[in-house]
Amino acid sequence: MSPSGVDPVAALQAAVRTTTTAGAESAFAALHEVLVASFSRAFAQLERVEVPGFPHALLLRWPGAGGASGEVAPLVLMAHQDVVPAGSLTAWTHPPFAGVLAPSAEGEAVWGRGTLDDKGPLVVVLAAVEALLAEGFVPARDVWLSFGSDEETGGASAVAAVEVLRRRGARPWAVLDEGGAVAGGALPGLRAPLAVVGVTEKGSTVLRLVACGRGGHASTPARSGPVARLATAVVALERAERRAALGSVTLPAATRELLRRVLPPPLGGLAARFPEVAGRLLVLAGPESAAMVRTTLAFTAMHGSQAVNVVPDEAWVGVNARVMVGDSVDDVVARIRRVVARCGVDVEIVERGEPSPTSPFSGADPKDDEEAFALIERCTAQVFPDAVSTPYVVMAATDARAFAGPSGISDRVYRFSPLRMSRAQRASIHGVDEHVAVADLHDGVRWTTALLRGLP
Template sequence: MTAVPVERRVVSALQALVRIPTVSDRDASLVDASAFDRLLAELAAQFPLLHERLALTIVGTHGLLFHWAGASAERPVVLMAHLDVVPVDTEAPWQHDPFGGEIHESPTGPAIWGRGTLDDKGCVVGICEAVETLLEAGHVPAQDIWLSFGCDEEVSGTAAIEAVAVLRDRGVTPWLVLDEGGAIASGAFPGVKAPLGVIGVTEKGTTSLELVAEGRGGHASTPARNGPTARIARAILRVEKSPFPASAPAPTLELMRRLAPHVPLPLRPLLGRADQLAPVVTRALLAAGPEAAAMTRTTVAATTLSGSPALNVIASTAKAGLNIRVMVGDTVAGVVEHIRKAVADDSIRIDVIESGEPSPISPMDEAFELLEDCIGEVFPEAVATPYVMMAATDSRHFTAISAHVYRFAPFRMTKAQRQAIHSYDEHLGVADLVDGARWYQLLIERLPS
């Protein structure tokens, strides 16, 4: 029987996983457990050697923790991804079925379209394909490798926490932890033509607050001034007009320094001395657009709103949800105090719904350099650099057992693709998926003994 070519196998595997809608929800009763059951079965069918030869521990409801014994257990490695996806907005203008896993053209060539291609089933398949290929070749990794695939990352669930507990109980202190996060990102900075191989060395903390205003309510025909909805609206505007102080942290300044040879000539002296001219660099980032500005400070987004249950009823309670990404150097306590001062209204209650401090900054030492070297070989066109990741990943829990936690997905992503994450028209190039699997394989092959 002729073996299936790797390129076709990895593409078929991602298509198969995308077609299974493993949508997570904070309310466990709303989760379709059968979809996760089907996905685990499909994963086993697509990668039989991995499931046959690696020891498996189930964490949470459907999380997977595989152990691949290496030649040494001295410097174990954890490769991470997650199996769950966010819901699909049925009103959004998807070009193709979000759970179809179909191959269609994109601006960069043939691509697999669907929810989870980028976030994060592409990484799941890339890792599994690398392991399966190496197992077929009889490869024994230089160090123990653990594969940690969470099932509730999108809802800040507990599977990753349980995986950390298992590793701690077994005395595993990872030398390197790698999760989703950065990418081979093109169009990240104005005037920079080279794509950036951005490796997250830290991530912002994720904190959610709820502003609550209460009042008598009543009939909409007799409105009073400063009702709950008016006070909530005023509070949101006040928060928006009170941004957090901006300052570029060390990873951002290093990113700017590495960009210096690739920016227009007049900017090179500035970025080349980024660490000495931090205030000037910070102002430049603030002016470069929201993606760059978010690298300099804690951000606040008003996301959820609720009020009256009917058009002719004045709300007795109005609420606004604030999603806050806490910058390295800031704290949740400081964030709450800042919001309290900005709102400046004692009648509005501030409830902390979710509290997450920023992660420690991982060092740019031998572990980082290994990731950097692999980027240089598979993506020679890219500028490898550290950065502060704005979103949250399961890897934040692994900082409790490892000082070397990094965030990087080895896929080329245009600006439009990055904007499609958690939005519509999410897709991953076929060639980019193949190269991503090759990158994971190279990483495993180059683990130091």
């Protein structure tokens, strides 16, 4: 229980029981009731600001000692309220929307969809704010809480929240959203957990491979029909990806710094001097580390005939491309088209998402001591002394990307949830058996409290 008397565990259990998947309008209203009841001081004392067009988005302003947002740059703390569907309910150890408190490999834990992504981090933020309000604390600068309602389906509410802040003249000193974590088993042979702070993120782009042809009765199929050509294209792209024909393996600045920090001095220096070799070794180390150094393709949705005895005249396969920092959507699409040129399929861009700009971080040179990133590191050293803090490239897409870049409002956009996550827990995000340990939830509150106390 926090000093304010709020129990973040009970609050998270209640929040998990609200099934805030896309389109579940009443569930968001129920979640807001839970949050208001659990964190009464925050919702009574902070200014609630409307996000036009998004009634379920939450945007709260905590006035700081520095004056109005336009005078002293504010801090923005982010999380999202929506969750992905649970999938097969029978695959879960505990019902995904029951908020069960039960043992796990990490200790007593809250089980359910959203405990890590992203209701757990949301509760952590509110619990820290509630505790500080209870003691009369005033932050050094304004603090905005931006909790989007549609991150899992595009994040338009975060874009709208950016416009609200822009109109109010608020250009954030720093923005902190989900993305990294205190990750155990992050790299082969590394015993210490890595507190990975995302300083950029890969672009998320949706493509379709489309094949057309003569449809008809399945009793008289023509050779090389649409489905067969799509299958050939998918196999060709997977082979090209293994050969790195879809783009060279690269080490962005954040990944080079990660290797410098985690590898013994001679190896860290060699990785910086020979990034191509280091990148290929990361590819061989497994899918998680491979995704750190190259553009990836995932084949997801498929559509063809409506009946098993009908040959379709059009079929398509959905592709989710995660575009590496330093790469571009146009370059990736051009390389895909070259690979599938002989397969008789077209490549369509459904949704374009370029990589985010890289936010500043502390490096080997003392003059690179970046104050916002350094504050994150200090809080991590205080609460997670066994962890190695490091910048990294986020492979997934977050609402934070709306705050960064040419259309954003901040040059310091970071992605880090102050929660320990084992390899199994990370795999459960968007999968089954998602859960967060009770002790880790409390550590997350401690970390966020330290961050707010430490604001310059």
